[in-house]
Amino acid sequence: MSQQPPRRHGTRKPYRRPQKDPVRILAFEALRAVDERDAYANLVLPPLLRKARDRGDLDSRDAALATELVYGSLRRQGTYDAILARCVDRPLREVDPPVLDVLTLGAHQLLGTRIPPHAAVSATVELARVVLGDGRAKFVNAVLRKVAADDLDGWLARVAPEYDEDPEEHLGIVHAHPRWVVSALWDALGGGRAGIEELLAADNERPEVTLVARPGRATAEELLAAAGQDGAVPGRWSPYAVRLAEGGEPGALDAVREGRAGVQDEGSQLVALALANAPLDGPDRAWLDGCAGPGGKAALLGALAAQRGAALLASEKQPHRARLVARALAGNPGPYAVIAADGTRPAWRPGAFDRVLVDVPCTGLGALRRRPEARWRRRPEDLDGFAPLQRELLRQALAAVRVGGVVGYATCSPHPAETRAVVEDVLKGRGGPAAAAQWVDARPLLPGVPALGDGPDVQLWPHLHGTDAMYLALLRRTA
Numbered sequence: 001m002s003q004q005p006p007r008r009h010g011t012r013k014p015y016r017r018p019q020k021d022p023v024r025i026l027a028f029e030a031l032r033a034v035d036e037r038d039a040y041a042n043l044v045l046p047p048l049l050r051k052a053r054d055r056g057d058l059d060s061r062d063a064a065l066a067t068e069l070v071y072g073s074l075r076r077q078g079t080y081d082a083i084l085a086r087c088v089d090r091p092l093r094e095v096d097p098p099v100l101d102v103l104t105l106g107a108h109q110l111l112g113t114r115i116p117p118h119a120a121v122s123a124t125v126e127l128a129r130v131v132l133g134d135g136r137a138k139f140v141n142a143v144l145r146k147v148a149a150d151d152l153d154g155w156l157a158r159v160a161p162e163y164d165e166d167p168e169e170h171l172g173i174v175h176a177h178p179r180w181v182v183s184a185l186w187d188a189l190g191g192g193r194a195g196i197e198e199l200l201a202a203d204n205e206r207p208e209v210t211l212v213a214r215p216g217r218a219t220a221e222e223l224l225a226a227a228g229q230d231g232a233v234p235g236r237w238s239p240y241a242v243r244l245a246e247g248g249e250p251g252a253l254d255a256v257r258e259g260r261a262g263v264q265d266e267g268s269q270l271v272a273l274a275l276a277n278a279p280l281d282g283p284d285r286a287w288l289d290g291c292a293g294p295g296g297k298a299a300l301l302g303a304l305a306a307q308r309g310a311a312l313l314a315s316e317k318q319p320h321r322a323r324l325v326a327r328a329l330a331g332n333p334g335p336y337a338v339i340a341a342d343g344t345r346p347a348w349r350p351g352a353f354d355r356v357l358v359d360v361p362c363t364g365l366g367a368l369r370r371r372p373e374a375r376w377r378r379r380p381e382d383l384d385g386f387a388p389l390q391r392e393l394l395r396q397a398l399a400a401v402r403v404g405g406v407v408g409y410a411t412c413s414p415h416p417a418e419t420r421a422v423v424e425d426v427l428k429g430r431g432g433p434a435a436a437a438q439w440v441d442a443r444p445l446l447p448g449v450p451a452l453g454d455g456p457d458v459q460l461w462p463h464l465h466g467t468d469a470m471y472l473a474l475l476r477r478t479a
Contacts, residue, residue, distance in 0.1 A: 018129035018137075022057035024105065027069040028131055031101040034074065034373050041070055042370055068206075073101075073108045075204050075372040076176040080107040082159040087146035099136055102128050106144045111152040121148055167193070175200035180380050181365060188414040188459070195463075202463035207369040209244040210235060210266050211253075212296070214303040216333055217260035226253050236466055237449050238269040240300070259331050264296045265370075267460045267467030271410045272300045274445035274458075275357050278474055281404030288353040289314045290343040290397055291360055293321030295328030298338075301357065306334020313348065315341045344392045351402040358397045360390045360422075362413040366469030369462060383417045390418060394426045398437050401477050406440060409473045414459055419471040423457070427475075436479035442472050 026048050033044045045067065052058040058066065073080070084103055085092050092100065106124035109115045115123075121144045128137035150158070160173035168186070172179045177200055186196045211227075213220045223242040224232050232248065235241020241264075244250065255261035287305050292298040292314035302312045314329060314336065316322040322340040329336055341347040343358065363382050364374045390411070397407045411418050427437060441456040449465060452458045457473040 018134075019126050020130055021123060021127060022052060023062050023066045024069065024123060024127040025130065026052055026058070026066045027073070027105055028098075028101060028127060030066075030070045031073060031105070032098065035097055035101065038377065040371050041074055041373060045070055068113065069105055069108060071206065071372060072112050073104045074376075076108065076112060077104060077373075077376055078178065079156070079159075079173055079176040080104050080111070082173050083107060083111070083147060083155045084143065086155075086159060087143045096136075099128075099132060099140065102132060102140055103143055106140065107147050110144065110148050111155065117148045121145060163193070171196065171200060176204060177368075177375055178378075181375055181378075184365065184415045188416055188419075189461070198463040199461060202461075203368040203375075204372075205369060205462075206246075207265075207462075207468075208246075208466075209248055209250060209263060211242045211244065211250060211256065211261050212238070212264040212269050212300060213240045213242065213255070213261050214259075214299055214332075215240060216303050216307050217331070218255040223253065223255060223261055226255065235266050235269075237446065238266050238273060240273075241266045241269055259299075259328070262296060262299060262328065264300070265367075265468045265470075267366075267412075267465070267470035268297055269300060270446050270449065270460070270467070271359070271408065271470055271472050272297045272304070272357070274442050274472055274474065275355055275406065275408035276301060276304045277445050278355070278406040278408075278440055278442075278476075280354055280406060281476075282354070282402070284308060284354050285310050286353045286355075287312045288348070288356045288397075288400055290356060290358045290400070291393065292316045292325045292338070293318060295325035297357065297359060298325050299328040299332070302329050302332040302334060302336045305336070306332060309334070310354070311335040311337075313353075314338045315343060315347070317342045343396055344389070346396055346400060348400060350399045353400050354402060354405045355408075356397045356401045356405070357408045357410065358393045359410040359412075360386075360393050360418075362386055362390070362411040362418045363415060364412055366412040366414050366460075366471070370468070383415065386418065387422070390422045391426055394422060395429070398426070398475065398477055403436075403477050403479060405477055407437070407475045407477070409475065411471050412468055414461070414469040414471060419459065420457060420473070423473045423475070437475045437477050440474035440476050442474045445474070 030045050030048055033039045034041055049063050109120035110117055125137050125141045128140040156174055160170050163170040168179050168182045172182045189195055211223055213223050220240055220242050231245030233243050250256045250263050287310055289298045289301055293316040298314040305312045314325050316325050319340045326338040363378050368375050394409050401407050409423055439456040442458045443452045443455045451464045460467045460470045
């Protein structure tokens with residue numbers, strides 16, 4: 001009977017190929033797209049998920065985990081950077097971006113989910129072996145074992161300064177916002193510590209999917225009946241809004257597939273409704289959406305206009321976004337037109353419209369729940385870049401509306417430099433339609449919505465209203 005030769009001391013174990021985890025590979029690909037192409041996760045992730053489902057790589061539970069890994073990693077990137085900086089033996093800027101993305105995914109699994117620590121480290125190291133190679137996977141393993149030595153609260157106590165020493169830096173690290181954003185939001189909100197902490201915490205919550213039933217084409221009751229088994233509930237403020245339970249799929253509803261309903265935050269619905277319901281002096285036949293892309297507000301305005309026999313002109317500067325507007329308006333029962341035009345160089349005659357909306361380009365600080373990467377991408381100097389455009393768009397909107405008509409100035413930012421300061425500066429301008437415009441109190445046009453401030457403009461907030469932080473000012477041209 002033959003014997004197996006004894007194993008020599010130091011013989012290496014057979015090489016084991018890394019296990020490919022479709023969930024974490026997909027999450028890594030999404031983070032790389034956000035980093036390399038300045039893409040937005042809410043645009044990158046859905047097609048990645050669809051392709052993975054079509055291949056049979058993911059079920060609904062896997063898709064939910066991939067979504068959490070992507071959005072959670074992006075939301076808390078600044079906090080995780082501060083923690084990882086304590087665990088890496090070099091400045092983070094010297095760590096290759098793909099390696100840093102893997103480390104961030106691992107940190108989020110360890111500190112922001114219920115995944116057991118050993119499983120979080122093991123799965124992330126396997127991911128590193130697949131996408132980075134075995135050598136850098138060892139580095140990832142060493143760093144994540146240091147991260148796993150404490151929980152999130154313990155790490156925050158170590159990396160964040162005391163609140164009394166530096167309130168803004170403390171809040172920025174604890175709630176994962178850049179310091180300048182904390183300062184700007186605090187200035188806009190006012191008040192003490194409790195309010196700003198509630199706002200920053202709300203920015204880190206995953207927002208509900210909210211639908212809009214386009215008037216005359218669908219009803220909220222129809223959407224509730226169609227999605228009722230998934231836990232859909234009516235909106236808080238808009239009569240056309242329906243909120244889906246977590247995991248609800250809008251594309252599964254006939255009304256959404258047919259364009260009779262769409263996905264739209266309730267704050268955006270309220271802006272369109274307030275403009276549509278503002279009292280006019282004179283006729284109500286011609287409406288303009290001067291910054292219409294990607295089309296959500298235009299579709300709602302178009303449906304409301306059609307019910308009154310009014311026509312909507314939807315204008316968008318970027319041709320590809322103008323095509324999105326046309327798609328959103330397709331099937332609208334009333335007269336409408338979509339054009340690709342620059343709102344600062346109008347393609348229409350002055351005084352041609354009864355109602356005008358300009359939802360101007362901005363920093364997007366009011367939609368950080370939906371675009372968490374924006375908080376790390378934006379810089380304070382971006383405010384200066386948007387300011388001239390915002391003012392000129394409002395000036396041209398006031399020129400486009402007739403005497404007695406109403407202009408709505410809206411933006412998805414609560415930053416004072418993008419909201420009331422813009423309106424006040426334009427109204428102080430010498431000559432032209434802006435010199436003959438007056439504020440309209442917008443608060444009565446948002447019935448039932450609390451905490452709207454002293455007016456006449458309104459600012460919505462995630463923590464108070466469950467919406468994006470939309471701003472709206474209404475102005476009537478008087479002469």
